[in-house]
Amino acid sequence: MQDSRVARVxxxxxxxxxxxxxxxxxxxxxxxxxxxxxxxxxxxxxxxRLLATLEARGLVxxxxxxxxxxxxxxxxxxxxxxxxxxxxxxxxxxxCRELAETVGxxxxxxxxxxxxxxxxxxxxxxxxxxxxxxxxxxxPMHATSAGKVFLAHMSPDQLDAAIAEDLERYTPHxxxxxxxxxxxxxxxxxxxxxxxSEEHEMGLAAIAAPVCSIDGGVVAAVTVSGPTFRVNEDTMxxxxxxxxxAAGEISQRNGHPKRG
Numbered sequence: 001m002q003d004s005r006v007a008r009v010x011x012x013x014x015x016x017x018x019x020x021x022x023x024x025x026x027x028x029x030x031x032x033x034x035x036x037x038x039x040x041x042x043x044x045x046x047x048x049r050l051l052a053t054l055e056a057r058g059l060v061x062x063x064x065x066x067x068x069x070x071x072x073x074x075x076x077x078x079x080x081x082x083x084x085x086x087x088x089x090x091x092x093x094x095x096c097r098e099l100a101e102t103v104g105x106x107x108x109x110x111x112x113x114x115x116x117x118x119x120x121x122x123x124x125x126x127x128x129x130x131x132x133x134x135x136x137x138x139x140p141m142h143a144t145s146a147g148k149v150f151l152a153h154m155s156p157d158q159l160d161a162a163i164a165e166d167l168e169r170y171t172p173h174x175x176x177x178x179x180x181x182x183x184x185x186x187x188x189x190x191x192x193x194x195x196x197s198e199e200h201e202m203g204l205a206a207i208a209a210p211v212c213s214i215d216g217g218v219v220a221a222v223t224v225s226g227p228t229f230r231v232n233e234d235t236m237x238x239x240x241x242x243x244x245x246a247a248g249e250i251s252q253r254n255g256h257p258k259r260g
Contacts, residue, residue: 016258017042018050022071023257025060027214030068041259092211092250093121096222099246100125103239105226108134109211109250110146111219115162117147120220139200142167142181143174145208146221148194152185153210153218159185173198193240194221197228205231207240209247214255222247 020040025031037047051069054060058074092109100107100123109121119134141147142163151159159182167176175181188194197205206225210218224243225231231239252258 020257025071030063030070032068095246095249096123105224108223110221112150143200145194145196145206146223149208149210149221152188170200207243209244211247212251212256
């Protein structure tokens with residue numbers, strides 16, 4: 001029984017890694033085994049074995065420079081079966097529902113529009129004390145957790161432009177000093193999530209993590225928000241783990257390769 005369970009786990013992991021290899025090839029084109037293994041954090045022999053299997057099924061092929069792989073025609077045939085691409089909101093809905101059920105708080109998926117973030121989907125958790133609908137509402141980037149995710153992953157020029165004007169103060173806790181904000185954004189990049197507490201609205205705290213596209217760009221943010229008596233310094237570390245995991249799963253469904 002134990003051996004069969006281990007075999008199932010290994011099979012699932014192999015499928016997971018094979019999909020990540022396809023995503024790397026889709027983004028980078030022609031890639032060698034060593035590069036693939038390094039990018040995905042797997043052993044070179046594992047990458048070679050999976051590539052051989054994908055090649056046998058026509059999903060990858062070796063190009064003229066032997067030892068380098070690219071997507072095969074089999075991928076084109078598979079893609080022909082997809083009639084349309086789902087939007088991020090539809091793509092992440094089941095994951096957001098599961099996240100809201102797990103943490104009991106309101107979950108949103110947000111995108112950025114100029115100097116603002118806009119919520120495109122929302123799921124209310126069982127423990128939520130409010131039913132405010134944030135979908136379609138515009139919020140400032142510098143005062144929201146989702147906004148700080150986007151700011152943290154901008155190029156230096158983009159960031160300069162985004163915070164060039166005086167930052168509006170919404171509460172006594174809003175960060176309006178650019179140097180302080182830049183320091184916070186460095187921390188966001190380091191730990192993989194952003195958090196705010198009463199920066200946009202008194203009594204409200206939030207945590208956000210980035211959703212990435214196939215090329216690694218941040219295209220959305222998943223947020224968990226709730227009252228500060230439940231979302232605070234004591235609970236944020238545990239909540240952040242769930243938010244990061246959910247954002248990572250949506251990223252993978254959006255084509256971003258998974259490491260490991």
